[in-house]
Amino acid sequence: MTQSFFRMPSPTDSHAGPNASWLNGATIYQIYPLSFRDRGGDGWGDLDGVLEGLDHVASLGVDGVWISPFYPSPWKDFGYDVADHRAVDPRMGNLAVFDRLVERAHALGLKVLVDLVCGHSSDAHPWFRESRRSRDNERADWYVWADPKPDGTAPNNWLSVFGGAAWNWEPRRRQYYLHHFLASQPALNLHAPAVMDALCETAAFWMERGVDGFRIDAVDFFAHDPQLRSNPAVVWREAEPPLKPFALQQHVYDMMHPAVGSILARLRETVERYPGRVLLGELSSQPGAGQRIAAYCTPQGLHAAYTLSLAKQPFSAKGFAQALTAAPRPESICWSLSNHDVERAASRWLPEGADPAAFNALLAVLVATLPGTVCLYQGEELGLPNAALEQHQLRDPFGITYWPEFPGRDGSRTPMPWRADEPNAGFSAGEPWLPVPAEHAALAVDRQERTVGSPLSVWRAALALRHGSEVLRTGGVAAVEEHGDLLSFERTLGDERLLAIFNLADRPAEYALRGRGEPLPLAVPRAPGAAVPEVTADGRTLVMPPLSVFLGSLRPNP
Template identity: 45%
Template structure:
């Protein structure tokens, strides 16, 4: 498949390092904008709202899956990698979306789900038909133990065994997620080739890269060894809720195998031809940052990745964030992180951390000052809290299974609110697939556009501040520490040195300045300046952003 010459030449002229320090906006297509009244967002809706995305000043948009799918897991169960599900539109609509984004200077990343497919994918239908067809080994099949039980003790993130019995082959197949999501066998070379062809299909269509779902789940232990138990005191429910015994195992063998790196190198080689980039999702409760370092620690691997340290359930304190970055320096110094506070899989952080508007603004500014790239989730720029979705309105199978101890992911997936004139927030003229939160309506885009003090404008200012200082995008980060509730660090490149301090507290705080001369910047973000006593006096949730002044200035 040949790349269009003009597209290839255009990409060669762009910054090959564009992804480093980029701000990426995540769109969940079902809930962004519906243009045909069926209550489900679509690709033309994303194209229609692209000016809003561009107005934030972001560099790229990440679009969650829109491929053909039976929607057992809302598109993360793919039945055709190279087509658009009719509920979202068509390939022609995707071309319109790409053109709309590129015209506004926005790069497009699409969500590739490579670890598993839908059971309705033609590959799986053929694989399960017999033990000797050409795709018989494309999925992870294994015989039962002599007593008929599954091959080993591996568990599904969605609960229960990770193995499902198939009466046609009289074998079990592996599914790390829903039983309708069988895992592909990356030990089969033809599987890797087929998936690289999928990536090339979309690169040829104009995408600028990928978000790689569950990047550390691709390869399993070929020997199918049991996972050992994890001591109770080490359980850290990040990738699965505490009510799920998935957190009781040390996941040494069902994921994160060394052979994974070989496939990532092949994918990186392909992307290099297109000046494309990828951000991986590392799902691991114990070794997330270490895996991030392994997967992004070289020019032949994945560009950037995110773990779940800042997607945690408890509000990150200054000391917690300092500890996270100390560990990053220890295990991922040569890698590149992509930080997120919210996404489509966790409750919105404004609610998760019980933030006031001031706290939400402070974290928004902090995000844009940290070393790494950043991801914003749709509605985050509006300060949306988690929506309360009644059990009878739930769509997420995860929530239905563990209700009420875990309510699933629907609360962060409710429709975007564009204007408050009707109960659907301007999202759809029909009945939306999830109810629009009434609590969200007064935070609609049109309301905030008219209010200079709205949090929407704060996000724009924070992103603009990041872009105006190359030290924040690609510079070094040093001297991070916690002084009580104040997080302190410096960002620097050859042209400038910045000092950043954030009071992550509801109470005032005082901290010292580093040695040297400093001048206040970031006033539009509420930055504090040095007081007459030469110290920084920070109000609740207040940042201090300063630039080093040379002696000759």
């Protein structure tokens, strides 16, 4: 069955859009500092390690870095349980190291984004320790508290993403507090003016230190139904319930409340006082993510947003076509195809029996041609597969809860391999917090630097292609189509039109040019020995080898 999705280019399909920023067309490299590089020798990555690795990052041709949390934390959720929003965890370094990191990044031409975790904190945070003491202290309303039902049970049926109820009993207040994730991550009450003041002051604190913006964590959980109504059930027709009970509810009351917009407006107002600063949001994979991107990404909200909806789907032309047409403005879209929360794409999407090198090249060029902002997760440029860990090696509470059916997120968080022949692949002199798989050591940076046609060289070439083309960086997207395993779309800017075609399957396919004429092919990076798409003698059909890419220039319309 063939299905087509069309979106015509418009005058706003460029960097001149109403919410445009330097993010539009940028490539951001995500650094998960616990696993990036350890200079302290304790097996945990640190900011000195990030500083040392910046030259490698800059060599890729990216525009900036997003550094995941490095704040003081009990590390129950590995940094996303923040215990102090305006400091560096001693395990990671200190503010002086952070300042040197920012200075070095800017000297290399890299923007710096850091995580701003607004929706929750650690239960070890001084704010929560005070809030839990009583119902009438200075921070009593800084978190989401609710009385029990008459029978002593939780206020409603809301569930935690990580398993179990979303409410935890606090005997000191004789109330329940809300937590969307771990019980040790209480939800902040973002409707309390003092809480928003504190978070905006935190944003200003980091911008004064030179950061260029923030990745905003878990935006959809910022606001909920003030009446605390229970979620309705999902009509489940399968033989047995899903692995994670969270999927058995329609999340209409516990998240995605319209008040999210006013919270984002406060944050945007703060960053607007610092020219050039940006907000990049993470949305959930709940249905309707495209509409929420449109609603949240406005001149009063986020500059751009991403969702893991696509990353959690099968690798298909239909999935990408729908994602490309879901948001109304290219500058509002960010693409994160691998990150610290999902299985690496090199394992998740690799067709069975397919050549990893060919798939890596396809993914690299696809990323390079997508509109808006793209995020490249550390190790993705090396073609790292997801690590297969044993149960005793797990650290992620999410995976520990649902093992073995869901092994958690640790497989995408194992340390970055730097030098193939050194202990722990050069990540640390000490025992790493997560193991370094032997197959990752074989893909280390130093070895790929010496290998012609390595995944690293392919990613550099693909990002150079993006960086050198204004139409790929800031142009619009039009004529999005999917035909079986073939995905095609045009990138447009003024009279310039580029046709991009991808065969996402490990078998040949044919693409009908349908009156486009014969596009002038452009050079794209390929795996060593890969076959090149060819136009048939009659000029009507493009023969696409397995996992191949065609990028061609279309003549201006007469």
